[in-house]
Amino acid sequence: xxxxxxxxxxxxxxxxxxxxxxxxxxxxxxxxxxxxxxxxxxxxxxxxxxxxxxxxxxxxxxxxxxxxxxxxxxxxxxxxxxxxxxxxxxxxxxxxxxxxxxxxxxxxxxxxxxxxxxxxxxxxxxxxxxxxxxxxxxxxxxxxxxxxxxxxxxxxxxxxxxxxxxxxxxxxxxxxxxxxxxxxxxxxxxxxxxxxxxxxxxxxxxxxxxxxxxxxxxxxxxxxxxxxxxxxxxxxxxxxxxxxxxxxxxxxxxxxxxxxxxxx
Amino acid sequence: xxxxxxxxxxxxxxxxxxxxxxxxxxxxxxxxxxxxxxxxxxxxxxxxxxxxxxxxxxxxxxxxxxxxxxxxxxxxxxxxxxxxxxxxxxxxxxxxxxxxxxxxxxxxxxxxxx
Numbered sequence: 474x475x476x477x478x479x480x481x482x483x484x485x486x487x488x489x490x491x492x493x494x495x496x497x498x499x500x501x502x503x504x505x506x507x508x509x510x511x512x513x514x515x516x517x518x519x520x521x522x523x524x525x526x527x528x529x530x531x532x533x534x535x536x537x538x539x540x541x542x543x544x545x546x547x548x549x550x551x552x553x554x555x556x557x558x559x560x561x562x563x564x565x566x567x568x569x570x571x572x573x574x575x576x577x578x579x580x581x582x583x584x585x586x587x588x589x590x591x592x593x594x595x596x597x598x599x600x601x602x603x604x605x606x607x608x609x610x611x612x613x614x615x616x617x618x619x620x621x622x623x624x625x626x627x628x629x630x631x632x633x634x635x636x637x638x639x640x641x642x643x644x645x646x647x648x649x650x651x652x653x654x655x656x657x658x659x660x661x662x663x664x665x666x667x668x669x670x671x672x673x674x675x676x677x678x679x680x681x682x683x684x685x686x687x688x689x690x691x692x693x694x695x696x697x698x699x700x701x702x703x704x705x706x707x708x709x710x711x712x713x714x715x716x717x718x719x720x721x722x723x724x725x726x727x728x729x730x731x732x733x734x735x736x737x
Numbered sequence: 738x739x740x741x742x743x744x745x746x747x748x749x750x751x752x753x754x755x756x757x758x759x760x761x762x763x764x765x766x767x768x769x770x771x772x773x774x775x776x777x778x779x780x781x782x783x784x785x786x787x788x789x790x791x792x793x794x795x796x797x798x799x800x801x802x803x804x805x806x807x808x809x810x811x812x813x814x815x816x817x818x819x820x821x822x823x824x825x826x827x828x829x830x831x832x833x834x835x836x837x838x839x840x841x842x843x844x845x846x847x848x849x850x851x
């Protein structure tokens with residue numbers, strides 16, 4: 474796209490900020506390497522159209538080009554929440570995984586992309602290349618031990634719980650103040666909280682949510698989203714410093730993410 | 738201290754985009770100090786709704802309602818602290834703020850928001 478075209482789209486967007494020209498404009502700026510300008514345009518578009526998967530996909534590409542892997546990951550996982558069959562997001566997440574050396578995860582995203590676009594030759598070729606790369610790195614007779622989140626989560630039974638987005642239990646447990654198991658009721662409450670948090674951050678243009686911390690009463694809580702379809706709640710008595718609780722939750726979320734991916 | 742003075746103090750903290758006093762029960766704005774572009778009614782409704790949800794969680798565990806919550810997202814955060822008489826103090830802030838300072842100031846303000 475020429476500079477004249479970019480100027481024309483910029484003027485069009487200035488005249489009508491609700492226009493969808495932010496999509497080709499931000500993409501053109503990205504391709505020209507004007508990443509700050511591309512980010513500003515895409516961020517504005519996402520704020521205006523928080524339900525548009527394509528806007529988040531664009532944001533993911535820009536974040537990725539800026540080397541902001543975590544933020545690109547957030548953008549593309551948001552795309553998959555809005556549109557689980559979005560090929561661009563699967564490709565983007567595959568790329569991020571490959572760059573991080575996580576070949577197993579990369580293969581899962583790529584295979585899904587190929588399922589969605591079986592006739593796209595470049596995708597099939599990418600899959601073959603990654604399969605070769607992943608295969609070449611295996612050491613015969615050696616298997617990486619599968620992480621077990623149950624071990625990490627249940628070191629203190631009743632203090633950590635992993636559920637899916639419908640609130641169904643995946644691992645761990647949670648007890649009420651009387652010591653009774655309350656996992657299922659907590660799971661149901663977490664599903665509602667997750668929907669509410671998702672809605673709030675999307676409508677307020679805050680981007681995908683990552684963490685919810687709760688304080689008050691005899692215990693504090695940390696909620697995380699280890700994957701796009703799971704929730705992890707960790708609690709400790711209030712005398713445990715909040716920073717330490719946040720760290721515990723981060724570690725447990727990391728372990729849970731690996732475990733869930735192995736399961737799949 | 739008036740609500741406007743209270744909110745004025747909070748919005749002077751670096752990175753804060755808006756501060757509101759909200760009715761927890763119905764999510765109606767009682768007082769607000771917002772940067773341009775922030776929809777106070779939307780923030781109030783969403784924060785009150787989230788606050789109700791987190792209270793439901795702690796009730797399930799037989800615990801009192803949280804006095805403070807912080808929802809962290811990639812591009813910003815939403816924080817809430819319970820005040821007296823069914824009021825909720827809410828902040829909308831940028832992602833890169835000093836969250837510890839924000840927490841302290843919000844909790845202090847909530848104590849005074851009676």
